Amino acid sequence: MAAPPFTVRSESVCHGGRVGFYTHQSAALGLEARFAVFMPPNAAANAPVPVVYVLAGLTCTEETFFIKAHALQEAARLGVALVATDTSPRGAGIEGEDTDWDFGTGAGFYLDATIAPWSSHYRMGRYITQELPALVEAHFALDGTRRGIMGHSMGGHGALVHGLRAPQVWKSVSAFAPIVHPTAVPWGQKAFANYLGPDKQAWRAYDAVCLLQDGYRHPNPILVDQGLADQFLERELQPWHLRDAAHKAQQPLTLREHAGYDHSYWFVQSFAAEHIRHHARLLTGGGA
Amino acid sequence: MAAPPFTVRSESVCHGGRVGFYTHQSAALGLEARFAVFMPPNAAANAPVPVVYVLAGLTCTEETFFIKAHALQEAARLGVALVATDTSPRGAGIEGEDTDWDFGTGAGFYLDATIAPWSSHYRMGRYITQELPALVEAHFALDGTRRGIMGHSMGGHGALVHGLRAPQVWKSVSAFAPIVHPTAVPWGQKAFANYLGPDKQAWRAYDAVCLLQDGYRHPNPILVDQGLADQFLERELQPWHLRDAAHKAQQPLTLREHAGYDHSYWFVQSFAAEHIRHHARLLTGGGA
Numbered sequence: 001m002a003a004p005p006f007t008v009r010s011e012s013v014c015h016g017g018r019v020g021f022y023t024h025q026s027a028a029l030g031l032e033a034r035f036a037v038f039m040p041p042n043a044a045a046n047a048p049v050p051v052v053y054v055l056a057g058l059t060c061t062e063e064t065f066f067i068k069a070h071a072l073q074e075a076a077r078l079g080v081a082l083v084a085t086d087t088s089p090r091g092a093g094i095e096g097e098d099t100d101w102d103f104g105t106g107a108g109f110y111l112d113a114t115i116a117p118w119s120s121h122y123r124m125g126r127y128i129t130q131e132l133p134a135l136v137e138a139h140f141a142l143d144g145t146r147r148g149i150m151g152h153s154m155g156g157h158g159a160l161v162h163g164l165r166a167p168q169v170w171k172s173v174s175a176f177a178p179i180v181h182p183t184a185v186p187w188g189q190k191a192f193a194n195y196l197g198p199d200k201q202a203w204r205a206y207d208a209v210c211l212l213q214d215g216y217r218h219p220n221p222i223l224v225d226q227g228l229a230d231q232f233l234e235r236e237l238q239p240w241h242l243r244d245a246a247h248k249a250q251q252p253l254t255l256r257e258h259a260g261y262d263h264s265y266w267f268v269q270s271f272a273a274e275h276i277r278h279h280a281r282l283l284t285g286g287g288a
Numbered sequence: 289m290a291a292p293p294f295t296v297r298s299e300s301v302c303h304g305g306r307v308g309f310y311t312h313q314s315a316a317l318g319l320e321a322r323f324a325v326f327m328p329p330n331a332a333a334n335a336p337v338p339v340v341y342v343l344a345g346l347t348c349t350e351e352t353f354f355i356k357a358h359a360l361q362e363a364a365r366l367g368v369a370l371v372a373t374d375t376s377p378r379g380a381g382i383e384g385e386d387t388d389w390d391f392g393t394g395a396g397f398y399l400d401a402t403i404a405p406w407s408s409h410y411r412m413g414r415y416i417t418q419e420l421p422a423l424v425e426a427h428f429a430l431d432g433t434r435r436g437i438m439g440h441s442m443g444g445h446g447a448l449v450h451g452l453r454a455p456q457v458w459k460s461v462s463a464f465a466p467i468v469h470p471t472a473v474p475w476g477q478k479a480f481a482n483y484l485g486p487d488k489q490a491w492r493a494y495d496a497v498c499l500l501q502d503g504y505r506h507p508n509p510i511l512v513d514q515g516l517a518d519q520f521l522e523r524e525l526q527p528w529h530l531r532d533a534a535h536k537a538q539q540p541l542t543l544r545e546h547a548g549y550d551h552s553y554w555f556v557q558s559f560a561a562e563h564i565r566h567h568a569r570l571l572t573g574g575g576a
Contacts, residue, residue: 013517014554070358072557229301266302269360 015076016041028127029089036084043141050146050283051081055155068265074276092121110158113195148172148279160208164216172282174223180242181209212245221252227261303364304329316415317377324372331429338434338571339369345441347394356553362561366568380409398446401483436460436567448496452504460570462511468530469497500533509540515549
């Protein structure tokens, strides 16, 4: 039997399931890439489980959500697998990629760059929608017909955008403190101008609010949690744009605003179990 | 009103309570020290809550248990506060303190060193049993008459030792993968020879198995979880010594061995909620 096309960095039993960290050579990125998988206790080759892809935020890695979001216990209980990706290519060697914390390394924005030099490696869009699912669903007991997507901050942006663009692929969508309207805020404008170039029409394909304005819909309710003491609320997140766009589009959305909570994983962990239940409900018809 | 004798590094709402990270000038250590406090939602000046002190293992800090053990949700639910300490003094400037990962910085072993040069700063024993409780219980809504102690690895050693030495102070005790018999294993022998000198009689005061042999008892059952795939099981942890000593001493002990689990916080987080329930039950008479 051929060896799987990835290397095991570590695997540990956790909540009766298994959490593992892996490395592989990514064709989409043209570089070595890291990912993590949590398999619940009930997974077996003849009983593949639903899977939720988790996307982290600026400066984070494939480890962050698994370590800090405290989602594994509920995923184990409900029989849901989790797959985590890194937030950008690493080591592309592009001048300037390590200069800023909100652009380049750690800030791939889950899109496919079209402008040189970024277009040669910064292709996290196809990586998380095509290459990574194909890889893990071929080698772990995952049911690719029951896929969800969730994320935090920049990862919340990724979850909303890809969920809206391909609702037949991502059957459940949720986000913590997402960047909902990147074309209108500094983080997104900086990233999109570099990755996608000056034509702002091209930016709309990676902006959840614009996608809703342009007719994209998800048949299932989208769950979003937002802390009202979030230090990025006014400048970068502006969740009211999502609320308004969803309302106009008649897109089912549960946007919950929480007094006192900030942008950190102390916030994320406080509601992570509810997000896992949201996905389990939509992916298994049970859960809750 | 006088300012509290510590500096707030950060505070965040978490599970309806508040997690905070603080710095103060420690008299016991003669250095600046860091600690962390989680206050559950129901804490108030006129309703102080029980408090469990958590001790981390080699190389860790006051952040590790709070971030990785996933204990805050259950602590919030049961109305228990958590206080976390660092694992050693930092920046004592003693030659050799940063040479090894299992001795010196990050490896204070929760004892009071008696041998120069370590005796001038390495006094984590009095720090966690006296200075830190006095500080936090004066400035947070904590009920010092309802104190528990728990820890992981070297921190499990600290919890067992201090719990047995002062059961009237630490009314509930638990440990994950503790060093139960440091005088008999390499980690402990290296630390004790340096911190306490060659007289092995003096070592017994910081060895849970020796304390049981020497007549120390805790009136309440002690909870210990141990993974059987722990990479340090045979060489450093040897939980059978604790089981035998507790049996001979008629010390109530629940020692649970878990197939497949290793030494990591993936193991700790799998059973952390049960430990919080153990402490809540003993400290509040309710819980569970």
